[in-house]
Amino acid sequence: MVKGFSFSAVEAGVKKPGRLDLGLIFSEKPAAAAGFFTTNAVQAAPVLLSRPKLASGRLQAVIVNSGNANACTGPKGMADAEKMAGLAARGLKIDPGLVAVCSTGVIGRPLPLDRITAAAPRLIEELSPDGLGSLARAIMTTDKVPKIATVELDLAGRPAGLVGVAKGSGMIHPMLEPAAQDEARGLPQATMLVFLMTDAPVAPFALREALSDALPASFHSITVDGDTSTNDSLIIMANGAAGGPVIEDFGSPGGSAFYGAVGRVCRDLALQLVADADGGTKVVTLLAKGAGSEMEADMAVMAVALSPLCKTAFFGADPNWGRILVAAGSSGARVETDKVEISFDGVTVFAQGLPADQRTLAAAEEVLKKPAFKVTIDLKAGDFEREFITSDLSLDYVRINSKYPA
DSSP: OOTTEEEEEEOOSSSSTTOOOEEEEEEEEEEEEEEEEEOOSSOOHHHHHHHHHHHTTEEEEEEEEEEEOOOSOHHHHHHHHHHHHHHHHHHHTSOGGGEEEEEEEETTSOOOHHHHHHHHHHHHHTOBTTOHHHHHHHTOSSOSSOEEEEEEEEETTEEEEEEEEEEOSSSOOOOEEESSTTSOOOOOOOOOEEEEEEOSOBOHHHHHHHHHHHGGGTGGGEESSSOOOSSOEEEEEEOOTTOSSOBOSTTSTTHHHHHHHHHHHHHHHHHHHHHTOTTOOOEEEEEEEEESSHHHHHHHHHHHHTOHHHHHHHHTTOOOHHHHHHHHHTTTSOOOTTTOEEEETTEEEEETTEEOOHHHHHHHHHHHTSSEEEEEEEOOSSSEEEEEEEEOOOHHHHHHHHSOOO
């Protein structure tokens, strides 16, 4: 684990009995920090509260609950988020301005603050360097498994660590922008919460830049259902407990290693999110290549990733190239039917305007029975490409989300 951080989780009664639902991340000393938050116009109280705190570049703790999103709850919701920060700050004896708040769960219900208040002392008491696993379980909603990723760092001869924890399985289509409002919005992509902690000494600017560099190949390249949450939050903290000179940017000693590690952890967690998709049985990597422009590659791959017809075909192991071609053709990208090639793990099912023979389609069907496979759409219109990762769409997705659990 990383030095100088501790974690805890307790059952506060926000969710049904017998489930952890309140967690805490604490750095022994104030840490450099950066954060990215949802671009949804409807934003939960914890996002509105935590965004300006992360813009300052300093943080020492994060208190997080599951089972209630504290979204669309009016002025009381904002006051409750502030009270949650205050509970953690008083127990930890730190400035409440150094405490971020995150929530995930049902939208539109008042936060049961009395239960959280009652559980707060236990949350402080149970802080431990070994508590990350409990924290990972406490932030789960419809998730089936906790999600953790770790990397050991060699920063120009100095050892350090980076650990990440995430939750999310439905309402996954992250669209994130930095807490600092002087940068452009992120590319469009259950609530996703991601927390990264490192004992490496890193400046806030470098943390933000490392996350920004990591997003295109990780959280901005995944979707489960195309719905962007009110609560999506990505936070990184660096307390410097490993010692050594501060990493100011990519060019600093150890900078390239640190940026690379952030990218690997984010990619790992993003793949875990898709693998644990609500009702998901397949992880599908989509590659749109040969596009006429970067935008056309984005449009083509996104159209397939979000198509219910394509996703249900993946679930049924149906090599239905027609659905993929239709989705790409309606995306706005340049698509010439007699040029496009579509393949599943290299088995070409459509080329030069014609489908493959039955033997080839049968081979493609076997590919689609695997738990993970790659779909390539070669538009043969240029040199641009875009990769996206999605899940299939099953009967269980409908069952799980037709009545969100209390």
